[in-house]
Amino acid sequence: SQTIHQWPATLVQPVGSPLSLECTVEGTSNPNLYWYRQAAGRGLQLLFYSVGIGQISSEVPQNLSASRPQDRQFILSSKKLLLSDSGFYLCACRRGHEQYFGPGTRLTVT
Amino acid sequence: SQQGEEDPQALSIQEGENATMNCSYKTSINNLQWYRQNSGRGLVHLILIRSNEREKHSGRLRVTLDTSKKSSSLLITASRAADTASYFCATEMANAGKSTFGDGTTLTVKP
Numbered sequence: 001s002q003t004i005h006q007w008p009a010t011l012v013q014p015v016g017s018p019l020s021l022e023c024t025v026e027g028t029s030n031p032n033l034y035w036y037r038q039a040a041g042r043g044l045q046l047l048f049y050s051v052g053i054g055q056i057s058s059e060v061p062q063n064l065s066a067s068r069p070q071d072r073q074f075i076l077s078s079k080k081l082l083l084s085d086s087g088f089y090l091c092a093c094r095r096g097h098e099q100y101f102g103p104g105t106r107l108t109v110t
Numbered sequence: 111s112q113q114g115e116e117d118p119q120a121l122s123i124q125e126g127e128n129a130t131m132n133c134s135y136k137t138s139i140n141n142l143q144w145y146r147q148n149s150g151r152g153l154v155h156l157i158l159i160r161s162n163e164r165e166k167h168s169g170r171l172r173v174t175l176d177t178s179k180k181s182s183s184l185l186i187t188a189s190r191a192a193d194t195a196s197y198f199c200a201t202e203m204a205n206a207g208k209s210t211f212g213d214g215t216t217l218t219v220k221p
Contacts, residue, residue: 004152032207043114043198044153044211051207059208090152097141097202099209101152 002027004102006091012108019064019078021105023091026072031093033074035066038088038104050074081109114142114199114212122218129186131215133199134179140204142175144184147196147214156184156197191221 003026013019025031032051036044046059048066056066063082067075074091086109092099117132133142141160145153159166159175159182166173172185186193196216200209 034208036211041213041216043213046208046210049208088150092153094207097143097158098155099145099153099200100155103152104150106150 002031002093002095002100004091004093004100006089006102006105008105009103010106010108012110013081014110015083016080019076019081019085019107021076021089021091021107023074023076023102024072025074025093028072028093028095030071031095033068034092034094034099035074035076036090036092038090040087044090048076083109085109114201114210116197116199116212116215118215119213120216120218122220123189125189125191125219125221127189127219129189129193129217129219131184131197131217133182133184133212135182135199135201136180137203138177139201140206141202142173142182143200143202143209144171144173144182145198145200145211147198149195153198186217189217189219191219193217194219 005024034049035047050056050068064078089105091102114133114135143158144156147153157168159173170187175182196214198214200211202209
C-alpha cells in the first residue's frame with residue numbers, strides 16, 4: 001500500500017520569504033498527486049494536481065506553484081509568502097477513486 | 111465554489127448513540143466519498159458510493175445516496191469516543207480525476 005511523506009511537519013515563515021514543501025510517495029508508481037490547503041475549521045481547497053512528471057494543473061490563481069520533478073515527488077513552492085498563505089497543506093495520491101493523504105504541513109506566515 | 115456541503119457543522123453525542131451527518135451537492139456526480147480527519151492529521155478514506163448505488167455499509171458505517179435530491183448521509187452506529195473527528199464528503203464528477211470537498215462536520219462523542 002502507498003505511503004505519503006510530507007515535510008516539514010510545521011513551518012513558521014515571515015511574509016515575503018520563499019517556501020518549499022515536499023511530498024514523496026512510496027508503494028505505487030505513476031500516481032495522480034494533489035496539493036490541498038485547509039483553513040482552520042474548513043474543508044480542503046484543491047491547489048494543484050498532477051497526472052505525471054512535469055504535468056501540473058492549477059486550480060486556483062495565487063502566488064503558489066507546484067512541480068513534479070520525479071514520478072513520486074511533488075513540490076509546492078512560493079517565491080514570496082503572503083499572510084493569507086497560512087494554513088494546513090496536505091498532499092494526496094490517488095488509487096482508483098480513493099485518495100490517500102499525507103500527514104500535512106502546518107504553515108504559519110508571520 | 112464548494113460542491114459538497116455538510117450538515118450539521120458540529121454534532122455532539124453520547125457514547126453509544128448514533129451519529130448522522132448529511133452532505134448536499136449541486137451537480138451530477140460519478141461518485142461520493144466520505145473521509146475522516148482527526149485533529150491536525152491527514153484525511154482517511156472511509157467509504158465510496160457510486161452514483162448508481164443507494165446504500166453501502168462498512169462495519170458501523172452506513173452511507174446512503176439520493177441522486178434525485180443530490181444528497182448523501184453518513185450514519186455511524188453505536189458511536190465511541192474514538193469516533194471523535196471531522197467528517198468530510200467529497201464528490202467527483204465523471205472523468206474529472208479530482209474530488210471537491212465540503213467543509214465537514216465536527217463530531218464529538220462524549221464518553
